[in-house]
Amino acid sequence: MTTTETGADAASTPGIVTDHDRGIHGYHEQKQEHLKRLRRIEGQIRGLQRMVDEDVYCIDILTQVSASTKALQSFALQLLEEHLRHCVADAAVKGGDEIDAKVKEATQAIARMLRT
Amino acid sequence: MTTTETGADAASTPGIVTDHDRGIHGYHEQKQEHLKRLRRIEGQIRGLQRMVDEDVYCIDILTQVSASTKALQSFALQLLEEHLRHCVADAAVKGGDEIDAKVKEATQAIARMLRT
């Protein structure tokens, strides 16, 4: 637990500015990839509307719903990985109480993902 | 759709053709409601794109992803209920082996919903 103090020192050292301080969240770099994924999901949802409109067989619609849900979960997992890698790890390096709040917040987000 | 109510009686009356025979699936009546739900989900997915584009905090995006996933699951559950009520129940009334195939098919669709 001595490492925590080392982390606190690093965080309080002037001149060290993390990405998070700049308001650039972890997912910034992957932004274009995220938007592409979401546009594909939007297309899937429009595809579902066409299927309902054309009276496609219920089970085939359910299969497409599952594919869309999977795509959303996959997007969420990538976002979460970047969040843990950047925001949560940054809080750990900074030291102090922030890491507890960040970990609790991330766990609650995972709980929401599980309950849907 | 008065034919639906007729459907129950149709099973015991020869010459009466059920909705399912005509290719009109269980979800037909709720078509407008389904399309409305799906358009709302499409709006949520576009909202997610805006959030990513505006660098909204990761956890807030995850919360919105969970809401969209929940809405999709809720849509799937309604579709499934109508499918069980119409297609599966019709197969049971008709007798024969079709009910086994229908139940297996529905269970596999539920399994896919659970695994996403």
Add this chain to the structure above:
Amino acid sequence: MTTTETGADAASTPGIVTDHDRGIHGYHEQKQEHLKRLRRIEGQIRGLQRMVDEDVYCIDILTQVSASTKALQSFALQLLEEHLRHCVADAAVKGGDEIDAKVKEATQAIARMLRT
């Protein structure tokens, strides 16, 4: 379509008692298989206790939790399939309002499975 009449007749013929009437639910025949599955899951849960007791690495414990959850879901799906095949199909054959209640009840059970 000829079988339809048979099914309808069976349901309305007095003296014909279905399994369900006798209080023997759909899963009766698979009882031994179900008990075997559940004993295996009980063994997995005891395995988890040993892992916690022996300070096994968190991620390895999480992997084992996922395996147990999957086994429980798989058991639930088999139970549900038998329920749809027997209780729900029986209600459809009998006619009347019971099928609506049975389908609603089954859908709510599926919703509970999805939300965990």
Add this chain to the structure above:
Amino acid sequence: MTTTETGADAASTPGIVTDHDRGIHGYHEQKQEHLKRLRRIEGQIRGLQRMVDEDVYCIDILTQVSASTKALQSFALQLLEEHLRHCVADAAVKGGDEIDAKVKEATQAIARMLRT
């Protein structure tokens, strides 16, 4: 087992020994609470066996399965929170590449939880 971990960590920061180096994972303190939770889940699984044995109504068994799955998910979430708080945060503080591996590993564990 403990010596392996100490060896790996000694390479990055000599002299500094974290809880993790000692083979004491994040969940150590909550060990008794975890064991209590798991024993309760074990009791639920035995309860399920009784229900199957006594031919309890399928839907009531499904409700109990959902409760057990929820309890397992809840246990997994607590374990994960402690893992993020200790192992992942420790890796962030230590610096180096370990944080990437830890975050990837945690995300994969979450993905497995979601897919069950």
